[in-house]
Amino acid sequence: MSIDADQIVERRRLRRKVTFWRTLGILAVVAAVAVGAATVAGRSIPVGSPHVARVMIGGLIRNDRERVEMLEEIGRSRARAVILSIDSPGGTVTGSEQLYDALRRLAAKKPVVAVVEGVAASGAYIAALGADHVIARRNALVGSVGVIYQFPNFTELLKTVGVTMEDIKSSPLKASPNPYTPTTPEARAAVDSLVKDSYAWFRGLVGERRKLSDPLLATVSDGRVFTGHQGLELQLVDELGDERTARAWLAREKGVPEDLKVRTWRSGQVGDEFGWLLGAARGVVSALGFPQAAAFLTQAAHGALERTQLDGLLALWHPRVDG
Structure with missing residues (x-):
């Protein structure tokens, strides 16, 4: 006796749902154990x-x-x-x-x-x-030891697509530098003064706390x-x-x-100590054929990354990659 095609599809769908919830339950247990272990280690x-x-x-x-x-x-x-x-x-x-x-x-x-x-x-x-x-x-x-201020400039890109950004400002340095227009010498000088002021504070802090001579301070504060x-x-x-x-x-x-x-x-x-768990959960859920749930996890991860975005003056080291 043959089984109706609709019944086969329904059974497969049911198996996928059961597998999904079982997997989600296992991941939840793993997460609870991991967080619990960290809590015990830190709060014992x-x-x-x-x-x-x-x-x-x-x-x-x-x-x-x-x-x-x-x-x-x-x-x-x-x-x-x-x-x-x-x-x-x-x-x-x-x-x-x-x-x-x-x-x-x-x-x-x-x-x-x-x-x-x-x-x-x-x-x-x-x-x-x-x-x-x-x-x-x-x-x-x-x-x-140093300070950096970075900003993108899309002026050349806008030229290639025929777009010009216009603005009406109360003063020349308002909202400068502007990523949509060439950076004026005055705007560059204003930002440069910010960087130098914060750098002087950082450099002075190093000299004071480490009790360095002027020649030694000059050596260690070149970035x-x-x-x-x-x-x-x-x-x-x-x-x-x-x-x-x-x-x-x-x-x-x-x-x-x-x-x-x-x-x-x-x-x-909550830090990123368990970011691997989110990635694993997202991969498993997607592989099981539930793209909506995977998208939700991706959105959660994206939100976490947005919270780590930095702007303003940075005291940040990142190796330069040329090529």
Whole structure:
């Protein structure tokens, strides 16, 4: 007895739906376990118990009120010391300034030591300057002392399509530079003054916090990055090592027991630690034949990326790619 074609299609559709919900359930369990593991790892030590606080500085640095509030909470907690674990190319000048100021207020209450795990460039190095002691791995990257302002200019592109942008302004420098018209010398000079002013602040901060002579300050503030080994010779870092080196320094210089437990503090914002999970879920859902659900996940990811967009003056290191 043959089975009707409609029944076959319906059964296949039903199997796909069941498979989809099973897969979604498995991904939800995986996500819950991952988040739970991170929570246990970071919060297993009671807030009221003496401990060493670990703060992760990663990704692009921008204004983050929740992180400032977290640092203030650490200052009120029973943490005996703070370890900054840094791996960041920098970010906005104002965001880096905000983080530096919060770290200096925290350092007035508890000893703070920075450990450069991978990169502490530009704005991330500003954050490292907020610590009492800077440690870097031998081949970590530090420095990139400088400020950059970037903006696209579509003037030539518009010419090729026959489009001209016109504007009526109250003054010549209003809304300048404009990406749709050639940058005037006056507009370029105005932006240049902004960059130089922020750079002077950054450069002065490095000289003050690292107690550098003028010749040495000139060497380290030309925008280059240095390895941790080079940075030690240039006085950008105090020691080579890792978190164990930081614990030894805290014990030796601040009397913080090395056997004291470490607690990782996290702000309320969700980071990108589990971005891989979103990507995997999106791929599985799409493969199962549910493009609408996959599109929803893609939109969620796009929204997360939009929140990391930077504008304004940047203290950010990014290697130049020619070709």
